[in-house]
Amino acid sequence: MAAMARLHGTIFFLLLLLGTAAAVPQNDDPRCRPTLPLRRGAIAVYPSDMEQLQFLLNAKFVEAEWFLHGALGRGLDYLDRNLSAGGPAPTGARKANLDFRTTEIAAELGYQEVGHIRAITQSMGGFPRPAIDLSADRFAAVMDDAMGARLDPPFDAYAGDLNFLLASYILPHVTASVAVGIAPNLMGYASKRLHAGMLAVEAGQEAVIRLLLYQRADEAVAPYKGRTVAEFTRRISDWRNGLSGCGAKDEGVKVLDRRQGAERRTVSNILGAGVDSLGYGRTPAEALRILYGSRNEQVPGGFLPSGANGTVARGFFQLA
Numbered sequence: 001m002a003a004m005a006r007l008h009g010t011i012f013f014l015l016l017l018l019g020t021a022a023a024v025p026q027n028d029d030p031r032c033r034p035t036l037p038l039r040r041g042a043i044a045v046y047p048s049d050m051e052q053l054q055f056l057l058n059a060k061f062v063e064a065e066w067f068l069h070g071a072l073g074r075g076l077d078y079l080d081r082n083l084s085a086g087g088p089a090p091t092g093a094r095k096a097n098l099d100f101r102t103t104e105i106a107a108e109l110g111y112q113e114v115g116h117i118r119a120i121t122q123s124m125g126g127f128p129r130p131a132i133d134l135s136a137d138r139f140a141a142v143m144d145d146a147m148g149a150r151l152d153p154p155f156d157a158y159a160g161d162l163n164f165l166l167a168s169y170i171l172p173h174v175t176a177s178v179a180v181g182i183a184p185n186l187m188g189y190a191s192k193r194l195h196a197g198m199l200a201v202e203a204g205q206e207a208v209i210r211l212l213l214y215q216r217a218d219e220a221v222a223p224y225k226g227r228t229v230a231e232f233t234r235r236i237s238d239w240r241n242g243l244s245g246c247g248a249k250d251e252g253v254k255v256l257d258r259r260q261g262a263e264r265r266t267v268s269n270i271l272g273a274g275v276d277s278l279g280y281g282r283t284p285a286e287a288l289r290i291l292y293g294s295r296n297e298q299v300p301g302g303f304l305p306s307g308a309n310g311t312v313a314r315g316f317f318q319l320a
């Protein structure tokens with residue numbers, strides 16, 4: 001009898017599932033369209049939108065190569081050779097020494113960047129992958145600069161989970177904040193849709209890395225005695241603020257004064273944000289000052305040794 005009841009229960013559950021599946025509306029269902037009809041004459045993409053959204057490609061190429069190589073030991077060309085459009089392979093990128101979970105997380109973030117690169121190039125146009133330096137030396141130089149000391153031994157971004165997460169902390173903030181920064185410039189409805197979809201995931205990426213680091217905030221980063229995870233993130237954030245030269249738009253995962261936290265009430269700072277917990281916005285120039293490590297959007301270097309590409313970034317070179 002009990003078996004019978006269980007069987008009935010199972011069948012009922014299966015029917016329920018089928019019913020739900022049937023009720024899931026299809027994409028062409030009019031009830032699933034945006035509630036506000038497009039106003040007459042609405043334009044999907046403006047030429048200036050294309051320039052702004054293409055700018056994000058620069059940072060996304062860097063992130064894609066970083067996360068994919070760290071997780072898989074292979075990069076964008078392994079997943080979709082077309083997307084790099086013949087641009088040079090990154091230098092110095094390699095598989096990091098990661099545990100299973102961290103590998104999965106890094107791979108997922110890398111795959112997401114591949115999607116974003118495809119989405120931007122297909123709808124906004126693009127350019128070949130720029131030259132990218134992801135060598136351990138590059139990260140070691142960033143960490144020395146951020147920590148204001150020559151770390152001994154040099155910081156190895158590929159050595160293990162914690163180092164990889166700390167190195168990962170450097171990048172998504174730049175992309176997320178510049179995405180916030182360009183938002184007011186976008187005018188077309190398709191541009192805004194693409195932008196919002198990417199920003200949602202980019203901000204999520206930053207939060208994932210920050211949360212993983214927050215969970216280890218008070219741990220010392222071996223072998224640097226007394227230097228905690230919280231301190232590394234604080235100093236990397238200060239480094240970004242210093243390079244970009246536009247004030248305090250960035251904080252570590254654990255702040256020193258709770259008045260810097262959400263509603264001035266907490267030292268935890270898993271999502272870095274300003275007044276009213278609104279994400280900070282950076283301009284393309286600020287993003288380049290950080291990615292170039294040069295404090296100057298006209299002077300390439302750092303992660304993009306030959307400079308970023310696209311109309312916006314190349315416009316700065318013409319000013320130089």
Ligand SMILES: *[C@@H]1O[C@H](CO)[C@@H](O)[C@H](O)[C@H]1NC(C)=O
Nearest residue numbers: 077078079080081082083118
């Ligand atoms: C790459 O481009 C070629 C030629 O346009 C096309 O045939 C191929 O399907 C593309 N590959 C991928 C993975 O999209």
Ligand SMILES: *[C@@H]1O[C@H](CO)[C@@H](O)[C@H](O)[C@H]1NC(C)=O
Nearest residue numbers: 127128130131306307308309
């Ligand atoms: C920028 O893209 C163009 C093609 O659009 C290419 O010819 C050029 O080499 C690229 N420059 C850099 C710095 O990657």
